[in-house]
Amino acid sequence: MDTLETRELRYFLAVAEELHFGRAAERLGMAQPPLSRAIQQLERRLGVALLTRNRRGVALTGAGEVLLHEGRAALDAATAAARRTRRAGGADAPGGSGNRLVLAVKAAAAHDLLQKLLDAYAAQPDAAEIEVLPSGMCEQEEMLRDGRADVALMHAPFDSLAGFDSEELMREGQIAVLPAGHPLAARRTLTLAEVGDIPGLPLARWPRHGVYPPGPGPEIRDQTQLAQLIALGRTVTVFPESARSWLWAAHATVPVTDAPPVVTHIAWPPHSRSVALAGLIRTATGL
Amino acid sequence: MDTLETRELRYFLAVAEELHFGRAAERLGMAQPPLSRAIQQLERRLGVALLTRNRRGVALTGAGEVLLHEGRAALDAATAAARRTRRAGGADAPGGSGNRLVLAVKAAAAHDLLQKLLDAYAAQPDAAEIEVLPSGMCEQEEMLRDGRADVALMHAPFDSLAGFDSEELMREGQIAVLPAGHPLAARRTLTLAEVGDIPGLPLARWPRHGVYPPGPGPEIRDQTQLAQLIALGRTVTVFPESARSWLWAAHATVPVTDAPPVVTHIAWPPHSRSVALAGLIRTATGL
DNA sequence: GCCCTGTCATACCCGGCGGGTATCACCGAA
DNA sequence: TTCGGTGATACCCGCCGGGTATGACAGGGC
Missing domain, CATH: 3.40.190.10 (Periplasmic binding protein-like II)
Known part of the structure; x- marks a missing residue:
């Protein structure tokens, strides 16, 4: 009734990004007519016009803009839930929630700091396995949001820390x-x-x-x-x-x-509850 | 493939909270067998055991705990998307995204500040309509997360600002x-x-x-x-x-x-893009 | 020891809906 | 005008989500 199916979100986001039903349908691996129908149903369900189909193309309404932002966040959260759950799968230690952490790092940034952090953390008695995930320029935000990573090294003012918890690790000119x-x-x-x-x-x-x-x-x-x-x-x-x-x-x-000054932070999703993550953060802030 | 349907999330959360298939099914308004089957399918799809069904009841595995947290966040995000889109619906001013804001306030807290804020904001030329939503003790977090509210007045250290952007408004003994x-x-x-x-x-x-x-x-x-x-x-x-x-x-x-000291903050979801919200925040910090 | 109760899983059926193909309606450009 | 390209409509089908009936199994009371 008042919650959207992720299928609806996927479809709408594809159309809202392409602004073209045909291309969106192709991207989704389906035919165009069912996509049109699905969007219409979505608009009827919400009681709101999301797109204006005028001559030569499609445009977003105000409500469509809102759904574009909110929907992306929601879809990221859903795929994050799937990925993190899967990752926690193998490790079934009671209470603990997974013994592997994925750390997203901008390639070749803060190399010395990263080395020190990994060494110090590995020396801990209950250290989890850390997988270092190299990322593009501002990709860490996205990776944290959609669950490809559990924790990231980010660099203010280049990366935005909005929506994450973080601790400052280093400040440099x-x-x-x-x-x-x-x-x-x-x-x-x-x-x-x-x-x-x-x-x-x-x-x-x-x-x-x-x-x-x-x-x-x-x-x-x-x-x-x-x-x-x-x-x-x-x-x-x-x-x-x-x-x-x-x-x-x-x-x-x-x-x-x-x-x-460039400030290196360690950042993580605010609702994280993992003990392994807490240990890594403690190690990082203690450096 | 790697994203969860909100139906799956709803079902799993119901079971994870009740720890009882029958009661969960009743809460969901459905029969128990299809719920059991849905959870089994979910576990197979993720390749992960979420629940241990032993004698006399159900318990969460480590992965189940993770999905409980992550799934709640994802489901909240999905319903937030629906609610905020609906709310932005009537207002179809081009570019603007809705001309109504819902402000969650702990009942009877910071009354004077709230009065000043509302008066100052209403005096703005392009002021949106503000709906004041009274909330329970620590409910504002939830309301911001699931889209019932767009912005909230919160009180550190009682309320947790984790996951929101915020500005300090007042500090008092x-x-x-x-x-x-x-x-x-x-x-x-x-x-x-x-x-x-x-x-x-x-x-x-x-x-x-x-x-x-x-x-x-x-x-x-x-x-x-x-x-x-x-x-x-x-x-x-x-x-x-x-x-x-x-x-x-x-x-x-x-x-x-x-x-x-009790610090009153104005807080909002970090990915908000609304011009009305930006105006309210500007007014609040300028008090 | 029995049976009974409460629990989740299995078996089977059905209807709705999501998706496909074919086609239409509309608009802009040549 | 015609034609290319767009999204919408019409219609059909197969799958899957949901229902009912029932089974398997473990405890607890007598």
Whole structure:
């Protein structure tokens, strides 16, 4: 009566994202007519218009926008429930809820901290097995939300901690990473404005939630590619200090004085009850 | 494949809470055999044992515990999606997502602050309609989670803000509320230890998440009952200072020096995108 | 020891509904 | 005008969710 079936949510989200019944149906692996009907039934059940089908395409109504956000959260929660339950499956120790934790980490970020954390936790007597799940740029949020991960290392202000519990682990400044031979590499400090306005050396751009910000610089896919482009003198970037651990000889670094500090947090879904997770958090905050 | 149907969640939660297939089926308004079968199918689909059916009753496995927590969150999210979408339904202003907000408030708490907030917000040019939803003691969390409310006033450390975004609005000390004639009413200050150990005047107990803490004092249902019992000299309590706004002539108050301060927050689900909500939060923090 | 009771599982049947195919109605562009 | 592309409608079918009847099994009372 007042709860939505996940099938309805899946269908609506597909249509709301594609804004096209045919493509949405294809994505769902079904035919278009039953999808149309399902959406109509959903609208009738809710007593609300979700989509406006006008000439040439489909658009979301206000209520449709709401359902797009809320529905995504609900669907993530449902798949998270399935995944976490499955993961807790093998371990049937009474009381304990699973002896394996999945930790999502941005690839090549906070490497030293991660190493220390894993070592310290593994030394605990009742340590669970930790699976490190490398993730893309801002993917940890999503992974925590849909249950692919149980806990994550996240970096404010890049990642949003909204909706998670978290503890601060480390705070560091940022540095500009330049080609070794560049004139500015001789400077003792730089400002964001200076780094962003180097003639012939545009700032690298990497995706935030799947989209690249506008600008002249190259679009970065992974850290290796970024390192190479900098070494070749094609781009420049601003990174947390801990990036020094993966720099090449062909790189130079200069502190950026007015860049906001990068704060590494350990974050987890707020309703978590696992003892293994509690142990990991305790270890992390005690470092 | 890797997502649970809300029907499955409803069924499992009913069984997990009742720990009895027959009663769970009755609560769900269905017969017992199909429920048994549905749970078996769920276990097979997940590849995980959720319940141990031994002689005389049912118990949760570790994985079952996990699904109990995660599933409740997922089901709440699904019903929240339905409710909020329905609520946004009437208002179909392009871009805007609904022009009505439901604000959950603990009955008779922070009355002055609430009055100021409502007045200030109503004075805004683009103010949405605010529906004030009175809630029980720790019910606001649940209401925000399952979509009955869009935003809430919550009181740390009584309510848990975990999983919500929030802003601090007010911080206040606590006072002991005593019968007017009581000897201790003449004191200038009291400590928690003193209030908790008054001969013949036990501390009132009110429910935290549905259960009453143990103790000799009376179990309180609502504020009026509490006020009456105090006036009659049957109990005593410690309350935030703002409780003064609803006290009777037969009550006396004494500051409690070592009670933790009570912090009133405005809290909302972290993924909210509504402009009306943003306006209310701006108004609240600007008070 | 018996039977009886309470519990969950099994067996079987049926109706509804979710999904498929074929087709229509509509609009915009050539 | 016609044609391509869109979503909606019509109709059919098979599956599965739900019901009833019954079984299996373990305790507790007499």
